[in-house]
Amino acid sequence: MYFRDVIGQEEVKKRLIRSAQTGVVPHAQLFTEQGGAGAFPLAIAYGRYLNCSHRTEEDACGVCPSCVKYDALAHPDLHFVFPIVSKKEKKKEVCDDYLPEWRDFLKGRPYFTIDHWLEHMDAGNSQAIIYSKESDEIIRKLSLKIYEAEYRILLVWLPEKLHQTCANKLLKIIEEPPANTIILMVSEAPDLILGTIQSRSQRIPIRPIATESIEKALLSQYKLEVKDAQDVAHRASGSYVQAMEAISLGDENAFFLEQFKGMMRNSWTRNVKGMKAMGDVLAGIGRERQKNFLVYCQYLIRENFMYRFQSPDITYMNMEEKSFSNNFAPYVNERNVFDLMDELAKAERHIAQNVNAKMVFFDLGLRITVLIKR
Numbered sequence: 001m002y003f004r005d006v007i008g009q010e011e012v013k014k015r016l017i018r019s020a021q022t023g024v025v026p027h028a029q030l031f032t033e034q035g036g037a038g039a040f041p042l043a044i045a046y047g048r049y050l051n052c053s054h055r056t057e058e059d060a061c062g063v064c065p066s067c068v069k070y071d072a073l074a075h076p077d078l079h080f081v082f083p084i085v086s087k088k089e090k091k092k093e094v095c096d097d098y099l100p101e102w103r104d105f106l107k108g109r110p111y112f113t114i115d116h117w118l119e120h121m122d123a124g125n126s127q128a129i130i131y132s133k134e135s136d137e138i139i140r141k142l143s144l145k146i147y148e149a150e151y152r153i154l155l156v157w158l159p160e161k162l163h164q165t166c167a168n169k170l171l172k173i174i175e176e177p178p179a180n181t182i183i184l185m186v187s188e189a190p191d192l193i194l195g196t197i198q199s200r201s202q203r204i205p206i207r208p209i210a211t212e213s214i215e216k217a218l219l220s221q222y223k224l225e226v227k228d229a230q231d232v233a234h235r236a237s238g239s240y241v242q243a244m245e246a247i248s249l250g251d252e253n254a255f256f257l258e259q260f261k262g263m264m265r266n267s268w269t270r271n272v273k274g275m276k277a278m279g280d281v282l283a284g285i286g287r288e289r290q291k292n293f294l295v296y297c298q299y300l301i302r303e304n305f306m307y308r309f310q311s312p313d314i315t316y317m318n319m320e321e322k323s324f325s326n327n328f329a330p331y332v333n334e335r336n337v338f339d340l341m342d343e344l345a346k347a348e349r350h351i352a353q354n355v356n357a358k359m360v361f362f363d364l365g366l367r368i369t370v371l372i373k374r
């Protein structure tokens with residue numbers, strides 16, 4: 001990640017570049033944002049720029065030994081601390097155990113949320129935190145001699161997830177920093193960070209991205225009409241993550257949307273064989289996902305019902321869902337909307353009560369057959 005990969009944020013880029021050029025580099029810096037504004041890519045680009053031996057006025061060179069190692073996120077003087085889920089059976093208890101996954105995750109992905117990372121880690125329903133065990137790791141790494149860099153960088157993503165013990169250790173380090181060590185923290189909830197860490201760090205507020213910058217980035221990264229790019233950028237509230245989600249669905253929702261389409265198609269054409277087959281597929285995805293799917297179906301029915309009454313830009317649907325709704329919305333009307341919602345909620349309840357999933361989904365298909373023709 002380079003400064004050029006960061007969307008908009010020209011003022012902050014200038015500020016960070018100036019800091020590197022003048023050598024006034026606070027040893028603890030706290031980047032804060034509401035999510036999706038680019039604080040993480042900015043922090044990495046800054047660390048890279050600080051250590052680049054041939055930097056230009058705008059960015060790092062991309063060819064010096066330091067830049068090459070930063071490209072692979074494998075510089076010996078670049079350390080990451082980030083929330084993880086502990087997997088005792090796989091001996092994954094500190095961040096370094098996740099390094100291969102973490103590097104893989106960051107490759108070509110400057111904008112992300114904790115949910116994306118949880119999914120990448122296969123976290124299941126676990127919460128990710130930075131465990132107390134990590135404090136020994138941090139102390140160990142920072143007590144070593146710096147290998148080769150001008151500035152050793154410790155990048156802490158989401159310090160609000162630090163275990164108390166770890167937060168206290170970090171505070172000690174911030175109070176007595178080892179030479180040439182820069183701690184960059186990227187937070188989405190700075191109020192949850194230890195007050196003493198906050199007060200001893202230089203705060204770098206990252207504002208939501210300007211709408212025009214998002215629009216420009218969308219046009220260069222996706223095949224979009226100018227009008228659609230404007231529309232998406234306008235509704236993204238300054239978050240590039242939100243903008244991307246408005247364009248393409250995540251894997252899970254894309255799967256759910258396909259299943260929903262199949263279910264409606266089967267019911268409309270009275271395809272009993274198809275309903276059975278679908279019951280088999282959905283029976284195999286596990287209770288949690290079955291419930292999520294049924295919640296998603298209720299959301300789609302509700303949105304499709306409202307689709308006709310309101311201007312399309314105030315629905316919450318993303319572009320793929322909307323293009324489906326252009327055809328589907330007329331089938332959801334005053335005569336069936338409440339019964340459809342009831343049936344979906346009932347199926348959700350039955351799944352929660354461990355009723356046989358094949359039966360639940362087959363039965364649901366039959367009931368929708370009756371309702372959808374009203």
Ligand SMILES: [Zn+2]
Binds near residue numbers: 051052055062063065
């Ligand atoms: Zn360089």
